[in-house]
Amino acid sequence: MKTSNYLLLALLFPFLLCSQNIDIQQFATGFSEPVDIKHANDSRLFVVEKDGVIKILDNQGNTNAIPFLDIDARVQSSGNEQGLLGLAFDPNYATNNRFYVNYINNSGNTVIARFTTSSNPDIADASSEEILLTILQPASNHNGGSLAFGNDNYLYIALGDGGGAGDTQNNAQNLQSYLGKILRIDVSGATGYTVPATNPFVGNPVGLDEIWSYGLRNPWKMSFDSDNGELWIGDVGQNIVEEINNVPIVDAGYNFGWRCYEGNSTFDTSGGCPAISTLTFPVGEYNHGGSPFKCSITGGYRYRGSMYPNFQGWYFFADYCTSEIGTLTPSGGSWTMTFNGPFSGTFGNFSTFGEDSNGELYIAGVSDGIIYKIFDTTLSVDENSLATNYQLYPNPTKDSFQISNQNEVLQIKEVVIFSFSGKLISITNITTENQKISTNQLPQGIYIVQVTSNNDAISYHKLIKN
Structure with missing residues (x-):
């Protein structure tokens, strides 16, 4: 009897894996404009609120009564794209208790700062702030905001082009500006930071030492693939195209093309542009429009969890305007893009994805303040x-x-x-x-x-x- 049962199970498994259907379920509520979700290599999720507060969620969806960090008084969040925007935990957080945030200060400028956790692991020491970088912002929008550590243990910082339509100051192609860039710094020292010797412009006056790659308009969420270490970037477009970039970090100096190109399309080549052969073009893009009207990408993660085998290796992203979740799935050396949704119910502008320590994915609605868990409906029927x-x-x-x-x-x-x-x-x-x-x-x-x-x-x- 047991042999036949195992045989039937074996026959069933191919059927279990053959179909896919993305859905979301409510995991936690009561947040005020959540814009980032991170883990610290334990069972907790840390939810970043735009106003300057970070709260802790346990693995049952319960929120700690006391915030992990509250720097509301230091954060300018009145602009739609301002606020406390990014969080990253040090690769050695378990021993050094250090973490990093990206926020807009009361002068309207970007601040990259380091904090430490207090003797209580659920409460940070707000007085421990060490400001590593302050970057002048000419406008209130296009601030980027993501922070993430690569498998090289360096801190990567995503910055937008400084705002304004069409990057009028051409910041993204200007190697003397931090704007429109991914910066990379080494924060392993006791204080401050150093610049990795492998950054592309170290010792070269052509560009700033901290620049790792450039040519981005507004990278709204970047992440590292926990399997192969590659970087994924969702870059918000101007008039027509939303784009997804994917590159290995063993190289540096990528030029993603903005403002010369929007996705794969020419945008503004006045004043000269690099040779097209020197540019890195997106692995995925989609146009504005349709019904519902797509208009702004929220970058996500490549799924590396174990709960939903169907999803393995898919890159998840979303459109902020439609509350749709998109995927890029590998297909014969290229990628196939699919949109799922819009989802029924009251969903409020998907602002960020999150990945827990097991590789399972979450998504947040900035308008409804809800954290949702992403799941495969074919595995619960x-x-x-x-x-x-x-x-x-x-x-x-x-x-x-x-x-x-x-x-x-x-x-x-x-x-x-x-x-x-x-x-x-x-x-x-x-x-x-x-x-x-x-x-x-x-x-x-x-x-x-x-x-x-x-x-x-x-x-x-x-x-x-x-």
């Missing part, structure tokens, strides 16, 4: 005709689940949980109606639940443990 009598709930689950029986004749006598690879996890004999089956001992992931009725009929169901 029954998968064969034998399953129609029974429904697992809640699914996804946290601590336990029950089985709703829609058949008055057939009764459930046994519930067996298998790992997604077919390994036996547990056997539960059902003795009472609506008996709860604990999942406390299970790590996050996907499981197969075998339900056996009193006439020995068997059905299989997928169960997600959050």
Whole structure:
């Protein structure tokens, strides 16, 4: 009997993996304009609010009563693209308690600052601020704001072109300006920062030492692929094109083309532009327009979690104006772009993605203040005709689940949980109606639940443990 069950599971698995459907579910509420979500290599999520506050979420979606950091008084957030915009935890945070933020100060300029956590790991020391860089901003928009550490342990800083239509000052191509750039600095010292010797303009008066790449309009969210270390950038377009850039960081000096090019299209070549052969063009782009009207990209992450095998290797992004989630999927050496949504319900402008320490993805609505978890709907429904009598709930689950029986004749006598690879996890004999089956001992992931009725009929169901 056991052999035949494992065989049936093996036959089912290809079906389980063959279809994809992206959806989101509410994970936590009550935030004020969330614009970034990061983890510190533990079970917590840190949610950055535009006004200057960082709050902690636990893995059950509960928000700590006391903020992790509150620098509201130091932050200018009146402009639509101003505020506390970015957060990154030091690669050695577990031992040095250091983290970094990117915010607009009360003079309207970008500040890159380092803080440390207090003796309480859930509360930062707001008085520990060390300002590393202050960058003058000519306008209130196009500030970029992302911070991230690469697998080289250097801090990468994304900055927009300084605002105004069409980059009138040509900052993105000006190597004597920090604006429209990705900067890279080494923050491993006791204080301040140094410049990596491999930055492209070190010792060259043509460009500033901190510049790592350039030619960006408003990079609204960048991230590193946790599998191969490549950098992904969502760059907001001007008139027509939203673009996605993807590059390895073993090289430097990439020129992404703005303002000469918007995506793959010519934008403004007056005053001279570099040879097209020297530019790095996007791996994905889409045009403004359509119904609903697309207009502004929010960059995300390449999925490297274990909960949703269908998503493996996909790059997730969103359009701020439509509340659609897009994906780039690898296809024969190129990428295929797909949009999902708009989602039903009240979703308020997707402003940021987040990745937890397990590689699972979240997305935030800046207008509704809700953090959503991204999931694959094909992994939370029954998968064969034998399953129609029974429904697992809640699914996804946290601590336990029950089985709703829609058949008055057939009764459930046994519930067996298998790992997604077919390994036996547990056997539960059902003795009472609506008996709860604990999942406390299970790590996050996907499981197969075998339900056996009193006439020995068997059905299989997928169960997600959050």
